[in-house]
Each structure stands twice: as C-alpha cells, then as structure tokens.
Amino acid sequence: MASFTKYTLSQKNQTDLLRCSLMREVDRVIAFSESISENRAKAVWWLSQPLAMFAGKTALELITEGRNGDVIGYPQSSESGYGG
Secondary structure (H helix, E strand, O other), rough: OOOOHHHHHHHHHHHHHHHHHHHHHHHHHHHHHHHHHOOOOHHHHHOOOOOOOHOOOOHHHHOOOOOOHHHHHHHHHHHOOOOO
C-alpha cells in the first residue's frame, strides 16, 4: 500500500478542486457559446481556435489564465461588431 503524507493529500485535493473549477468554467463557456451558435459541436470547436483579439490565444488558454469574462465577452463583442 502506498504511503501518502498529509502534504501529498492536500496537494491532490487542491489539484482536484482546480480541475473541477476549470471544468465548470469550460462547461459554462460552452453553454454560452452554444446559446449563440445554436450548435454544441461548433461551440466546442470554437474553444480551440486562435482568437486574433487575444494575440492568437484560444478560449481554453484564456480560461486557464482565469480570463473567463474575456472569453464570454468575446462573442458578444463580435456580434456587436467590435473587432478589438
């Protein structure tokens, strides 16, 4: 049986929490994008596309940087004609 220190378990829990938090944000962005495109496959595809407005970063990269608001705001600004 493997032995784990208190630190190892705490670090694993923090990693799991971060992963869950990121997945929730990805799900939220997919749902938002799907509400605009009305196509889930297109919404998921969009997450991995480089966005010129963000120096070629993808929506997934922005989410991992904690820039969820920017990701959600991007389709709205694109719809209103803002090109950055």
